[in-house]
Structure formats: structure tokens, C-alpha cells
Amino acid sequence: MDLDFNEWVAVISIAIPSLGFLWEFAVVGRKRLGYRVQMDTLAEHATQSPYAGVLRDMQLNGHRLKDPSFVLLRIENAGSALIDDIDYLTPSDDPCGIRVTFRRRHVAGLVVTELSQDDLRESFVRERQDAPGFVAVPGFGFDNNAESLTGVIRLPKVKLPLRAEYKVLVVLERWSEDHTGEPFPKPVFRGAVGAHRRWYDPLARFVRLSVAKTESHVFASRPAWIGIGLLAAAVVAQGAITLLLPPDRAPLDCVGGTLHLNGSTAFAPAVREAAARYEEACAGKDVSIPVGDGTFDGSGAGLADLEKAGQEAGVEVGEGLGDHITFTDGIASGKHPRALYRTVAYSVFTLVVNRDAGVENLTVGQIRDLYAGKITNWSQLNGADVPVHLVNRHVGSGTRSALVQRVLAVKEGDNRQPPQATVDDCTALDDDTYGVCEVDGTESMLETVSGTAGGFGYSEVTNAEKRAKDDRDLVRITIAGQQATLDGVENGDYPYWQTELAYTYGEPPAGSLAAAFLTYLTEQGGRDVLRAYGNRLCSEVENPRVCEPS
Template sequence: MNDRAEQWIAILSLAFPVLAFLWEFAVVGRKRLGYRVQMDTLAADAAGKPYADVLGDMRHDGHQLKDPSFVLLRIENAGSAKIVSEDYLADPVDPYGIKVTFRDRRVAAVVLTDPSRDEVRDFFFEDVAENDTTVRTVAKPGFRRDNNEAERTGVVRLPKVTLLRGAEYKVLVVLERWPEDQGTGPFPDPVVRGADGQDRWYDPAVRFFRLKATRTESHVFASRPAWWVICVLAAAVTVQACFTLFLSGERRPPLDCVGGTLHLHGSTAFAPAVRAAAEDYLRRCEGAGASIPLASDTFKGSTDGVTDLDQAGKDAGVEVGEGLGDHLAFTDGLAADGHPRLLPRPVAFSVFALVANKDAGVQNLTLAQVRAVFAGRVHNWAEVGGNDVPVHVVNRDPGSGSRSTLVTKVLGGHEPPQFTVTDCAALDPRRYGRCEVSSTDTMLNRAASRPGAIGYSEAAGVDGHEGAARLVKLTIDGRRPTAEGVEDTHYPYWQTEFAYTYGDAPAGSVAAAFLTFLTQQSGRDVLREHGHGLCSEAHDAGECRPV
């Protein structure tokens, strides 16, 4: 796309909204009579509402109305100038300014309500002296209702009310279905328009363009020419965006694209989100010389992650007060003591879920039952209301952040007993047993493939797993494993995800750039897509709590 074309698109993109504004508010917007059908309701649907008693009285006034309904119509000066009687699209000698037609309905009564100014009532009613002592208030000729039995329509005519800028009034219309009409379907929408006028040769142009000196009628939002301007503007913006995104020879990178190789370590539960963010960073920074190795064993767990980061800093000989710029580790919660050179930074919070094989027959456990299951005191799911299936507890290795979060947040600080078999495949399907696995993916595979198995995982990772159809995410005391469950019902199994650096990552390093991308740029969207709450949006970003 050449520079001249870009300039013209930019000029047109600026000119069209200016012209649209001038047209809408300085030309057609000067004189605009707007209307809104604020309510069109059957009487049967109004039971229990404040106006139900009033409507009931109307239904029994004189005769029983058939399938009664009522419409609340608001007429307003939606322009910037005063509307006078000459502005209505009607014959000057005709007292009516607005005609409202109700198809398939008969008008039973019309009531003026809620005028913005008391003077508005004077256009609808007048006092007539019947004798020396009696004065009766009657409707003026411009305020009438009539019914056309041949066409099965009811009509309400409203007078040419002078409306100051922002002035309005409402009319409540009570209707019924025509006696001979045996239909039960919904009624057509009311048709609101000005009177037909004098059938002048230029009236079609008047109705289309709605110029300021003509008699006008309009919806509140926009006239037809303004719609055309808006559509052209949208097309111009779309064309420019397409050129920028798809046809430009140079991709615009994020704010900080730094070359070099970045090594990632840590949590297997947080790994899917970090892996997706890393791939997005490489895609956006194509050409910057950045590299992030992502093998199947890149993420080994929170404890192994901080250990690998600590060792990488020592191997690089980083002096105290300096930082390592090509390694990051992610952990579920704060790492254990013993790594004085590592600095944590809260990134997001994750919600974890207990997952059980569907054959267990459970969907909810109390907190006490969860603790009993993981303590080894429940050997069969029938003991907690499930099926007659032996319990198989699948734990993560002791270095897992998911496991440490389970222990601290759910199990009251008590570690589960040691495994009964070293390989989950060796569990006897007829007997209770425990085993341990090294990754979240293996955990979900084992839980999905073994009847009666129970494990745990980052909640968002369960639904997309290949074994999801065989798994149930358990609620704890009825509290769901979602961010809303944490915020609204204090669901207990969640943890803050931290990014660790060896010292402060040097400015301009690939580690610092990726952290910025993850916490301040497009990486935030990736974390959201994977179901994580952002620490930068928490009430206390330093504490990073979802509550």
C-alpha cells in the first residue's frame, strides 16, 4: 500500500465523521421529532406490576375488553431547535400532527401522561363552560381516537404540540382485539407517522432528506443520509485495517521485541498459558531474533523450575546485585525458602479443581470428605455417597505446585500419605490404592482411564484435555472451581502464579521483555483465554487475590 493511498484513506476517515456530525446535528438535527414505543404489553402480562390495578379498572369500564393490551408512547423533541406547529408534516388547517395506527386492535381509551412541561396539557385539553357555574374539561379537536372496522385498525391522533428543546410527553393507549378476530398471535407494531400533508410534488424529497426548513419526522438515532455516511466511514476504516494487518510488508511488533534465547521453567499447571504466550510473542517478534525453546519437558513443576533457575544463575556467575536475562521460572504460589537470589513477581491467579473419574459417581464433596479421601480414610466411593468403586488417589510429586496448593489451601497443611504403588498402571482396580505422577497431563490421563480415580489440576486445563469426557470437576461444599466461585463463594482451591527471575532481569533483556509482554501487553489476553485472572487487575496487585 503506497503512502498516497494511506494519506487519502486517513483524510477520508477524518472527513466523514466531521461531515456526519455536521449533517446529523447542524442540518437534520435542528428539527427532529422523535418517538419511542416504550411499552407494548398484553394485560395478562402486567399482573403484579404497579399499574395492574389501573389496567384492571379500564378492562371493566363499560364492557369486558377482548384480549386487552396497552401501549406507552413517548413523543420528544430530539433535535436542537424548538418545534412549532408549522414543523409538522400535515396540512396547516388540520389540527392533527401525529397519527398512530394500531393494526388488528381497537382503541378503547387514550390518556395523556407525564408531560415534561405543564403547558403541554393546553394542546390536548380545553375548558368548556356548560352554564354559569359549571366548567367541563374536554379534549381539543387535535386529540382524538377512532376505529376503522373495515380495515380492523385503531387510530390515535395527536395535536401539533409546540415542544422546546428536550421537551416530551407520553400517551397511554388501552386497546383490545377486534370482536370478530379469533386470532391469538402477537399484535403488529404500532405505526407512527406525521399526517399525509398536502400531496405536494416535493414531499418525497422532504421525507427523505428532512432538511431544516421542511416539516419533519424522524427516529431518534440517525437519518438515512447519516446512515450512508456512517457506512462509508466504517468501510474506509475496514479497508485501512485490512491493508495494515494483511497487505503490509512489515509486521508491527509489540512495544518490546528483544532478540536472544529465553529458557522457561516451572509449573506444569501454568504451562499451557505460558507456552501459548511464548508462541504468540515469537509470532509477533518475528525477525527480532528471539528464540524460546518449548519441548515436552520444558516445564517440570514449580520446585524443579526454581531449582533449575537457581542453578542457571550460579552457572552464569551472576554477581550479587546483577540479574540473569535469559531464564524465567513460574510457580504455583511462592517458592520454598533456600533461594535467596530469586525474586518473585505475581503474574496471575489460577483456580484448581479436584477431578474424579465419572465411574466414582460423585460430583460434590464436603471439605471434610476431601480431607478424608486424601488422608486415606475413605477406601470406597460408596462411603461418601458414590458408587461401589474402590478409591484410587492420584497425587502429584512432592515438588508440584498444584500439590503444595492442595495441601495448604484444602488439606489444612497435612501431606497425603505415601503412594502404595510406584506406577499408577499397577493399581488394582478391585482395591484401594495411591500413586504419584510427575505432570498435570499425566495426572489427567490417569484419572480419566482408571475407574474410581481422583486427582487435581488447573481448572481451565480440564475441559480441553483429551480425557475430559471421562472426568468430573468436583465442587467443594457446593462451591464451583471458577474465578466467580472464588470471588463469590470463597472456593478454597486457588493460587497465585509467580514469575521468578535470578536477580532483577536486566533492562533490554529477553526475560524482561517477555515479562512485560505477559503482564502489560498482548500476553494478558492469552492468560485470560486460559482462564487466569490478572494480578494487574486485582484490587491489590501486589497480593494478587481474586477476592
């Protein structure tokens, strides 16, 4: 059978859990002997009680026990089948099935305290033939080794029906040669069971060499069974889907081809990730959406590229270009008769300042005075004695337009632009003199403000947050005490935001890649990407005014 990589993964994902289940529950798990140490405690602290005389007087062969301790063991059938006496993996001539070793302790005595079934009693004692009473059966008892300072109890090959169990109480003392006062090591169990004369017996012996420690349930609890069933069903379903569906089957609304995106640098990170996810989801349709570092060069430049592409393609009036989309922060300035837009979401913007300025909060009036050139030193705003260095985006930037329209404008229709640049390059700013410069993207803006004493600029809020986490020189400004948040915008408390628009050259044809990607971005998986980048979809806003483009 000729299988590709994904199909092999599906086969293996079904085979391994299935084999593991069969091995655990049908092979090894059929004969599983379990144990629990339900009590292992010293009697020395209890002897301080006024009613503990019996414990103080515990003796063996005429001497008082040294540091006596009590251990309660529970032995159980933790498998799914009967454990017979021939299932114990010890020599046939050895009547002992389980040995428990207590290091640095001497066994003073042991007794079987509880049997889940009365029939189990005959595995431990039998009636005397020569006198009244009972004697221990072969394989049940204890030994002590003075050389190794160990005590060992022997438990016989008990026939244990399903879920049967018995308990053994052991009384021990510290060897007189052992002078340490440290806690005793945990008991060591030796013993195993398995089905004899079967094909898997050698492997079972190799894997399960000792009796298994069990917890609160003898086999598996109901929640465990439910979890096992759900896991198995999920694995089978995943494998079946991968095997039965045609390879690289794409969603029904995927469209192949190449799509060109451009526009806002502030909105670019979210669009880039949405494009990557669309390519991944529609891999079977041979989709290509190239979005490198230089793809997004601003709202104005992006719209110019869109119109150029439409004209070069010779798109007639009434038709549309299906392989180009430009994203802008708000309505693009100028006349663009063939460019159509639709609202996508709204983004929050923030003002940023270099930490050396010594300010964290500004009123709208103070911001307007800064961009009017009335304030040239941060000391005028009770900040540090550091010159103001305004860092602007170039004309045509959507982030700059949002600042002008939402913050600097005193009334609707105002077009109070930031001051003209005083230098051609931001690196030419004089540290001791007020100055203004311009940059061409969001990342350049944040980097310049961070590296310029007294630097002051603006950015989309998510980009600024990410940069500020690792850059202590960059500080986000609150406006009149209000943080830059989505709720602050919808409540009318925060003024700096803008609607994100998707421009196309004419109406993109039905079935085109541009139309499919816009649907994905606003109605399908792209919605989660936009939310993750701090945007709120226009279809989800409670206050419709925030998605009215300006």
C-alpha cells in the same frame, strides 16, 4: 518496483476496491436502469368479498377473465446520470426499450399509473391527428403468444432524468390452455442501458445484460455511503501503513534473543500462548522462545533449572539473569536466596474424579479424610462400591502444594501431605484394592484419573474443563457445593486456588528479554491470554488477599 509479498498484498488491497468502486459507480453505474415488482397478486381470493363485484365481472372481448391477476411494476433510473433514449441497448430501429414476459399468463391490458415527472407522459402517448384522444407511441403495448403461453408487455425508450421513475399496472389472465393451479412464474425482464460509443461499451454490454433489480433506495442510502467511505478509508490506511513503515518493524519495547521458560505445568498452556504471541508481535527482533511439550516439568524442577542456569552463567550477587523465567504455583518450598519472584495472577484448581466413583460433591472434611487414608471405598461417601485410587502429583508440584496449603491444612503452617504411593506406576493399581500413585504433570493427572476406576486427583480448572468436554469419564468435583470459579475465590467461598509467581535469578537487567516478556505478560497483550485461560491478574483483583503468595 521490487515489492515483497506483504507490500503486494497492500497494493492489491487498495487497487481492487478502488477499481471496483470506479467500475460500479463511474462506469457501469452511471447508466443503470432498475426495476421493482411492487405487486403481483391473483384476484381470485379477493372475489369472495361481498364488494368485489367488479373483479368478478372483469371481461376481455366478451369473456370473463380466467384467474385474473394484477402486476404493478416500477421502472427507475438507478444510476448516477441521465438515461437518454439512445442509451437503451436495443437496435436503433426498435422503439421498445424494455420487454417483460409473463409465462403462462395472457396480457389483458396495461396502463401507466404514476409518473415522477409530467414530461415522461409524452414517452407513452401522443395526441391523435385524425380524431380527439391519445394513442400509444411505438414501442408501448403488449403481445400474446398462444404457442408458448406467454404474454409480453413492451415499454418504450423513456428518457429518464436522474432519480426519475414511472409505474405500470398490468392486468393478466391465465391462458385457457393452461390447466394448472400452481402459482405463476415471476416476470422476466429484458433490457439494458449503457453509454454508446465509449471504450468500455463492449465490456459493459457483456457484464450488464439486463435491467437490474433494485431495492428500497434508488441509488445508495446514507448509511451505505458511510459504510463505503469507512471501508475505503480502512483499506487505504492499512495499505499505506504496510507500504510506508519499514518491513518487520517491531514494537518499541520488543527485545530480541532467546528466552527460556519453565515451571508449572498447570500454568503452562497460558504461558505457551503468550510466548507465541510475543514472538509474532516482535518478529522483527529475531525473538525465540522455545516452549515444547517437555519444556514445563513442574514448579520445583523449573526452579532447580533456573538456579542451575544462573550458577553456570556466573551471575554475580546484585546482578540478574536476563534469559530465564520459571513460573510456580505459589512460593516454592526450600531456600532459594538468589531467586526473586513477582506475583502475576491467581489460578483456580479443581478436584477431579472418575465417573465410576459416583460422587460429584465433597466437603472439605471428606477431602481431608480421603487424603488421610480414612476413606478407602467410595461407598463410604454414599458413592459406588468402588475402591478409592488416589492419583497425586510428585513432591515439588505447585498444584500439589496448593492442595496441601489451601485445602488439607487445618491451620496455617500444617503440612499434611497426601499419602505415599503404594505402587511405582499408576498402571499397576489393582482395580479391586485401595491404592495411591503419582504422576508428573497436569495432562498425565487428567488422563490417569479418567482411565482409572475410582480415580481421584486434582488439576488447574481450565485444563480440567477442556478435558471434561470430550471425556465423559472425567467429573469435576464441587467443594461444599461451590463451583471452581474466580468469583468464588474472591468471595471466599471456594478454597482451592493459588497465586502464580514468576521467578527470575536475581533482578533481570533492564532491556533484557526476560524483563520485556514479564512486562508483556502483566501489562500488555499477554493479559488477554491469561484472562482467556481462566486466570485473574493480580493487578485487577478486588480482594488483594487472593494474590498473597503462600
